[in-house]
Amino acid sequence: MAYLELPNGKYIKVPEGMSPDQAYDAAIAKFPDLLSEQAKPKKGIGAALGKGAESFLGAGQTSIESLFGADEAAKRGLRREEDIAGKYEDQIGLDKLKEAYAAKGITGAGGELLRQVPLALAEQAPNIAASLGGAKIGAMGGSAFGPAGTVIGAGLGGVLGGLLF
Numbered sequence: 001m002a003y004l005e006l007p008n009g010k011y012i013k014v015p016e017g018m019s020p021d022q023a024y025d026a027a028i029a030k031f032p033d034l035l036s037e038q039a040k041p042k043k044g045i046g047a048a049l050g051k052g053a054e055s056f057l058g059a060g061q062t063s064i065e066s067l068f069g070a071d072e073a074a075k076r077g078l079r080r081e082e083d084i085a086g087k088y089e090d091q092i093g094l095d096k097l098k099e100a101y102a103a104k105g106i107t108g109a110g111g112e113l114l115r116q117v118p119l120a121l122a123e124q125a126p127n128i129a130a131s132l133g134g135a136k137i138g139a140m141g142g143s144a145f146g147p148a149g150t151v152i153g154a155g156l157g158g159v160l161g162g163l164l165f
Helices: 020-030 044-067 071-087 096-164
Strands: 001-006 011-014
Touching: 001 020, 011 020, 044 071, 044 096
Parallel strands: none
Antiparallel strands: 001 011
């Protein structure tokens, strides 16, 4: 399966029996706005939650696809991550804290940290939910072996819930 890179950095599949030029023309005819300027990246709590959910589901998809061809799955996973990075503004990170500190000192860095905390929690919500769900299932399974089994089952379930993706 061949892929054709468009001028906006996106890729389209070239169906078998079709030349890259034919695929390009067909894509433009079907999606006229394909080459238009990309929409402004989304930001805010909702965007952070959406980015986290898409990343979580994309990682799961890559995990499943890797069972049937690791190299191709990795390439598709990278393309998915690039698409996600283009859709959502990068709202959290150490660089933003450094910029705030350089501009406004410790007060600015503290304010930036307070701004980032809810965004980071929203972005990690799907991962947190998977870990908590795994812990709950593990605790329920381990409860057949008494209180120690409940604790051990919860710990193992929480770790496995997060590791699967």
